[in-house]
Amino acid sequence: xxxxxxxxxxxxxxxxxCSQAMVAAFSDLMGMDKxxxxxxxxxxxxxxxxxxxxxxxxxxxxxxxxxxxxxSDPKDFANKKSIYCDVQSVANKFKEANGxxxxxxxxxxxxxxxxxxxPEKRTQQYYKKRPCADLCSDCAGFLEEYIAQKQNIAQQA
Numbered sequence: 438x439x440x441x442x443x444x445x446x447x448x449x450x451x452x453x454x455c456s457q458a459m460v461a462a463f464s465d466l467m468g469m470d471k472x473x474x475x476x477x478x479x480x481x482x483x484x485x486x487x488x489x490x491x492x493x494x495x496x497x498x499x500x501x502x503x504x505x506x507x508x509s510d511p512k513d514f515a516n517k518k519s520i521y522c523d524v525q526s527v528a529n530k531f532k533e534a535n536g537x538x539x540x541x542x543x544x545x546x547x548x549x550x551x552x553x554x555x556p557e558k559r560t561q562q563y564y565k566k567r568p569c570a571d572l573c574s575d576c577a578g579f580l581e582e583y584i585a586q587k588q589n590i591a592q593q594a
Contacts, residue, residue: 438574445494445577449570452559454482458573459497463580467504474500484540487554492540494576498527501580506587523583530579535572543572 438446444462453461453475460478464471480486481496502523508516532538541548544567557563564570 439578439581441577441581442574445573446570449573450559450564454479454556455493455569455573456481456497456500457493459494459576459580460500462573462577463501466584467501469504474504483552483556487552487556489541489544489546489552490539492531492538492543492572492576494572495528495531495538498531498576498580499524502527505584523587527576527579527583530583531576534575534579543568 441462445458448458448461449455456478457475460467460474461471464474467474478497478500481500482493484490484492485496502520506516506523507520510516528538535543537543540546541550546552
């Protein structure tokens, strides 16, 4: 397990949500203080506010990619396409490894079941039944690999 995979796993085990775990693992690269990054990512956990939609690891990775490679000019279609390719590349790698990018599917939850907004207490039992720490680690590895590939391409250009 590499450094960022371990950082993401540890952040989740400290009580941060899956999106925050990703941001915590990459905060040093984003040019933003860690506390601000954690606050901005806080609502994306549990598949967007615990609605069990897109996994927070993917939302967190998207946040990191946006900070590193995003655009601010609404007419910059080349960079818009580029950042969408970045997100899809990392999300597809995660999906290949884990079967989905949807929180409820990753957790084996019933699609029709409503989940209350109250997060579960982080107990030993919680960690035994949830794959989230492993998913954070997986996604951090894919994101780190992708960033390294982009940096290598940029250096060769």
